[in-house]
Amino acid sequence: xxxxxxxxxxxxxxxxxxxxxxxxxxxxxxxxxxxxxxxxxxxxxxxxxxxxxxxxxxxxxxxxxxxxxxxxxxxxxxxxxxxxxxxxxxxxxxx
Amino acid sequence: xxxxxxxxxxxxxxxxxxxxxxxxxxxxxxxxxxxxxxxxxxxxxxxxxxxxxxxxxxxxxxxxxxxxxxxxxxxxxxxxxxxxxxxxxxxxxxxxxxxxxxxxxxxxxxxxxxxxxxxxxxxxxxxxxxxxxxxxxxxxxxxxxxxxxxxxxxxxxxxxxxxxxxxxxxxxxxxxxxxxxxxxxxxxxxxxxxxxxxxxxxxxxxxxxxxxxxxxxxxxxxxxxxxxxxxxxxxxxxxxxxxxxxxxxxxxxxxxxxxxxxxxxxxxxxxxxxxxxxxxxxxxxxxxxxxxxxxxxxxxxxxxxxxxxxxxxxxxxxxxxxxxxxxxxxxxxxxxxxxxxxxxxxxxxxxxxxxxxxxxxxxxxxxxxxxxxxxxxxxxxxxxxxxxxxxxxxxxxxxxxxxxxxxxxxxxxxxxxxxxxxxxxxxxxxxxxxxxxxxxxxxxxxxxxxxxxxxxxxxxxxxxxxxxxxxxxxxxxxxxxxxxxxxxxxxxxxxxxxxxxxxxxxxxxxxxxxxxxxxxxxxxxxxxxxxxxxxxxxxxxxxxxxxxxxxxxxxxxxxxxxxxxxxxxxxxxxxxxxxxxxxxxxxxxxxxxxxxxxxxxxxxxxxxxxxxxxxxxxxxxxxxxxxxxxxxxxxxxxxxxxxxxxxxxxxxxxxxxxxxxxxxxxxxxxxxxxxxxxxxxxxxxxxxxxxxxxxxxxxxxxxxxxxxxxxxxxxxxxxxxxxxxxxxxxxxxxxxxxxxxxxxxxxxxxxxxxxxxxxxxxxxxxxxxxxxxxxxxxxxxxxxxxxxxxxxxxxxxxxxxxxxxxxxxxxxxxxxxxxxxxxxxxxxxxxxxxxxxxxxxxxxxxxxxxxxxxxxxxxxxxxxxxxxxxxxxxxxxxxxxxxxxxxx
Numbered sequence: 011x012x013x014x015x016x017x018x019x020x021x022x023x024x025x026x027x028x029x030x031x032x033x034x035x036x037x038x039x040x041x042x043x044x045x046x047x048x049x050x051x052x053x054x055x056x057x058x059x060x061x062x063x064x065x066x067x068x069x070x071x072x073x074x075x076x077x078x079x080x081x082x083x084x085x086x087x088x089x090x091x092x093x094x095x096x097x098x099x100x101x102x103x104x105x
Numbered sequence: 106x107x108x109x110x111x112x113x114x115x116x117x118x119x120x121x122x123x124x125x126x127x128x129x130x131x132x133x134x135x136x137x138x139x140x141x142x143x144x145x146x147x148x149x150x151x152x153x154x155x156x157x158x159x160x161x162x163x164x165x166x167x168x169x170x171x172x173x174x175x176x177x178x179x180x181x182x183x184x185x186x187x188x189x190x191x192x193x194x195x196x197x198x199x200x201x202x203x204x205x206x207x208x209x210x211x212x213x214x215x216x217x218x219x220x221x222x223x224x225x226x227x228x229x230x231x232x233x234x235x236x237x238x239x240x241x242x243x244x245x246x247x248x249x250x251x252x253x254x255x256x257x258x259x260x261x262x263x264x265x266x267x268x269x270x271x272x273x274x275x276x277x278x279x280x281x282x283x284x285x286x287x288x289x290x291x292x293x294x295x296x297x298x299x300x301x302x303x304x305x306x307x308x309x310x311x312x313x314x315x316x317x318x319x320x321x322x323x324x325x326x327x328x329x330x331x332x333x334x335x336x337x338x339x340x341x342x343x344x345x346x347x348x349x350x351x352x353x354x355x356x357x358x359x360x361x362x363x364x365x366x367x368x369x370x371x372x373x374x375x376x377x378x379x380x381x382x383x384x385x386x387x388x389x390x391x392x393x394x395x396x397x398x399x400x401x402x403x404x405x406x407x408x409x410x411x412x413x414x415x416x417x418x419x420x421x422x423x424x425x426x427x428x429x430x431x432x433x434x435x436x437x438x439x440x441x442x443x444x445x446x447x448x449x450x451x452x453x454x455x456x457x458x459x460x461x462x463x464x465x466x467x468x469x470x471x472x473x474x475x476x477x478x479x480x481x482x483x484x485x486x487x488x489x490x491x492x493x494x495x496x497x498x499x500x501x502x503x504x505x506x507x508x509x510x511x512x513x514x515x516x517x518x519x520x521x522x523x524x525x526x527x528x529x530x531x532x533x534x535x536x537x538x539x540x541x542x543x544x545x546x547x548x549x550x551x552x553x554x555x556x557x558x559x560x561x562x563x564x565x566x567x568x569x570x571x572x573x574x575x576x577x578x579x580x581x582x583x584x585x586x587x588x589x590x591x592x593x594x595x596x597x598x599x600x601x602x603x604x605x606x607x608x609x610x611x612x613x614x615x616x617x618x619x620x621x622x623x624x625x626x627x628x629x630x631x632x633x634x635x636x637x638x639x640x641x642x643x644x645x646x647x648x649x650x651x652x653x654x655x656x657x658x659x660x661x662x663x664x665x666x667x668x669x670x671x672x673x674x675x676x677x678x679x680x681x682x683x684x685x686x687x688x689x690x691x692x693x694x695x696x697x698x699x700x701x702x703x704x705x706x707x708x709x710x711x712x713x714x715x716x717x718x719x720x721x722x723x724x725x726x727x728x729x730x731x732x733x734x735x736x737x738x739x740x741x742x743x744x745x746x747x748x749x750x751x752x753x754x755x756x757x758x759x760x761x762x763x764x765x766x767x768x769x770x771x772x773x774x775x776x777x778x779x780x781x782x783x784x785x786x787x788x789x790x791x792x793x794x795x796x797x798x799x800x801x802x803x804x805x806x807x808x809x810x811x812x813x814x815x816x817x818x819x820x821x822x823x824x825x826x827x828x829x830x831x832x833x834x835x836x837x838x839x840x841x842x843x844x845x846x847x848x849x850x851x852x853x854x855x856x857x858x859x860x861x862x863x864x865x866x867x868x869x870x871x872x873x874x875x876x877x878x879x880x881x882x883x884x885x886x887x888x889x890x891x892x893x894x895x896x897x898x899x900x901x902x903x904x905x906x907x908x909x910x911x912x913x914x915x916x917x918x919x920x921x922x923x924x925x926x927x928x929x930x931x932x933x934x935x936x937x938x939x940x941x942x943x944x945x946x947x948x949x950x951x952x953x954x955x956x957x958x959x960x961x962x963x964x965x966x967x968x969x970x971x972x973x974x975x976x977x978x979x980x981x982x983x984x985x986x987x988x989x990x991x992x993x
Contacts, residue, residue, distance in 0.1 A: 056149045057146060057149070058146055058287060058288070059139070059142040059143055059146050059287050059288040059289055060288070062142045062145065062146065063142070087148070087149045088149070090145075090148055091145040091146055091148060091149060092145075093145075094141070094144065094145035094148060094229065095141055095142055095145040095146075096141070
């Protein structure tokens with residue numbers, strides 16, 4: 011029986027001043043094996059359409075490797091945006 | 106707005122045949138993705154964010170008003186440059202003036218006194234179709250509305266006005282973006298294609314279709330199954346009534362009908378003129394630049410500007426000037442003619458010019474009377490103009506009223522121009538708009554001038570409110586032994602004592618008589634000792650009338666007092682319909698029927714109870730038996746409450762033991778039910794609790810020692826106090842069951858209550874299978890109330906279930922002390938007989954209004970079960986599963 015390797019969680023704190031850039035940086039590290047990407051959105055109060063595009067790209071990339079990205083501390087307003095943009099179901103949410 | 110990707114697609118030939126190509130679908134999905142993201146992101150914006158974007162958009166619209174008007178005229182070849190510029194300004198400045206202070210984000214309206222707050226929720230993606238007639242102004246208007254309401258819009262302009270609309274969207278989008286709007290908030294289809302429109306109209310991500318245009322577009326929008334604002338054609342009738350200010354009216358009609366060459370769908374189509382002013386009116390039109398067509402010219406017009414097959418206007422005429430139309434069809438008019446006027450003699454397909462004409466051709470009709478004029482206006486209204494706009498010029502308010510009632514139009518414009526008037530904000534205080542809702546008459550969902558509120562889902566946040574409660578009792582209550590002596594201080598010229606034979610025989614009537622002031626004329630009306638019938642009441646009213654009574658003294662038990670209450674009602678208000686007044690109600694404050702307040706006579710009602718149970722001397726209820734209809738009706742209204750109650754134990758000292766027991770248990774049931782009623786309040790609780798305490802203490806004594814003055818006095822008080830409680834809190838399921846059972850098997854009311862009481866307490870104390878809606882109560886409290894009663898009675902117990910069980914045991918013990926039957930079976934009613942009666946019993950109990958204030962909503966099967974519990978007999982307290990009596 012094969013026991014799956016435990017994954018190491020890598021937390022990316024998203025800079026509210028440079029959200030898209032922070033997400034891109036996270037995306038670049040995404041294809042490394044046995045690392046679980048966690049995006050900490052604590053400081054992010056609002057997102058814009060380019061951010062949504064970037065998040066969509068991240069979700070797609072993660073899904074290609076059968077994973078889901080974990081989002082930390084997403085506020086209700088952003089959660090609603092993700093829901094309306096049909097992205098919420100493509101992420102895991104943790105507080 | 107238009108992404109690089111979409112721009113690259115311009116000019117490509119797309120293989121659209123019966124369906125859309127994959128490329129085209131990808132293109133449309135691309136637009137939708139942008140809009141979806143924008144709409145999602147937009148939800149985070151505050152009111153201030155939104156307002157910061159709207160204002161510069163409006164300014165940009167104003168700055169480009171002339172430029173966009175020029176583009177529109179050049180491209181569409183319709184209308185008048187100056188008017189289109191004006192429309193662009195109305196669509197921006199006037200609309201902004203209306204929306205600038207309107208809240209469209211978060212809480213938009215608050216009604217603190219009603220506990221209501223309206224909260225705005227954007228729609229998301231709006232698919233907007235815009236017309237050729239008002240292209241740029243409509244786009245400006247919709248862009249401003251969309252930003253103000255945080256929505257994204259995909260525009261699909263009319264193909265004949267695509268470029269000017271595209272330019273308008275571009276200006277609005279760039280300005281909005283510059284001031285913080287989300288990217289992709291406006292997009293515009295690259296070309297007009299019916300398949301594209303159909304795809305977007307049916308797309309699940311589109312929240313609303315806002316279709317302004319011809320009937321085809323509107324129909325497609327409404328047929329899509331999506332929420333839609335479809336604003337289509339009209340056919341505006343105008344009534345030029347003889348009292349009108351003619352000079353003003355003619356100028357207004359000319360202004361309106363020639364505005365943008367008549368392209369506004371609210372513009373005047375047929376003017377119906379009163380005979381008296383017809384010639385003067387036409388002369389005035391001519392004087393101010395109209396050309397009145399002769400018969401030959403009218404025939405030519407009919408043939409050329411209206412399609413004879415469809416009866417609709419010909420596109421070649423739409424938005425053209427009067428002189429251009431005249432030239433096109435070969436009519437000779439003066440070069441400065443503003444309007445072509447054609448006389449018509451009817452409305453409909455045989456009178457082609459009675460149809461909608463979005464160009465400066467106006468039909469006129471000569472009416473011989475106001476009735477004829479109104480009828481012709483109705484005909485025009487129904488010939489394609491339902492729900493849209495109608496205009497009346499008159500100084501006669503009655504005419505204006507009749508016109509308003511006769512027309513089915515969202516906008517009825519009075520003494521002002523139709524088209525510019527319908528816009529709102531210019532000639533009147535209607536909401537400024539470029540979209541006119543036409544109601545169901547026009548196949549639309551609204552008759553409003555479409556505005557920001559139509560671009561919002563408005564959520565109502567409804568806070569729990571408490572109903573206003575009350576506590577009403579008679580003005581005066583005299584109690585204790587010889588309280589009847591207080592009658593001496595109540596002046597009356599003519600008093601009628603309503604009583605029964607027994608009261609006369611035992612001398613109670615004489616006691617009353619003796620206590621009345623000597624100058625009072627006294628008449629005694631003896632009625633049967635039974636529930637009052639209509640006949641008895643009417644005979645009593647006759648007696649009251651004969652003696653011109655100013656005072657009625659009801660001396661007796663519940664039946665006598667009830668009879669006197671109804672006699673008073675009919676005496677003071679002879680037209681009161683007792684059947685109607687007995688109509689059922691759920692909440693006395695919202696009841697359908699109203700008791701009469703205007704009275705032809707007035708009489709004081711003094712109630713002296715001679716039993717200690719019903720408490721009718723202080724209640725607002727009266728039961729009437731209608732033998733002809735074979736039923737009993739209950740009248741309930743605080744106006745029935747006696748003015749004075751005398752609670753004098755001297756009248757109950759001789760009550761037999763059985764009656765003492767029955768009425769005493771009735772009193773206890775009143776108090777117990779009022780205590781747990783959903784209408785219970787601290788005011789009623791205090792009375793209910795005191796009545797319970799008194800009943801437990803004094804009923805056994807009064808029963809065992811009927812001459813015990815204190816016990817009699819206290820039980821008499823208890824009955825009155827319990828009645829005060831249930832007059833204001835009502836009773837419950839015990840009474841509903843007892844009414845049904847008592848009536849069916851001829852069992853005294855108190856005894857019927859006794860059979861059910863322990864079971865009902867256990868039932869109410871358990872977790873309900875169905876809760877009764879009761880906004881005034883926080884949580885289910887019946888079991889706690891029973892526990893509090895047990896505490897009051899000092900019954901012990903440490904938990905609520907224990908206390909409830911002890912209360913039930915105490916009630917059973919009290920019932921035993923007064924020899925109340927332990928079961929229905931004990932009364933000699935066989936199981937079979939009871940079983941046969943059960944369908945009726947449960948139905949009658951369920952129809953009884955008493956249970957509507959019960960804390961637990963009884964299911965019919967539960968009523969049946971309660972009946973069977975009562976049949977089998979007591980022992981409930983011992984058999985109650987304590988787990989069922991948990992706290993709720």
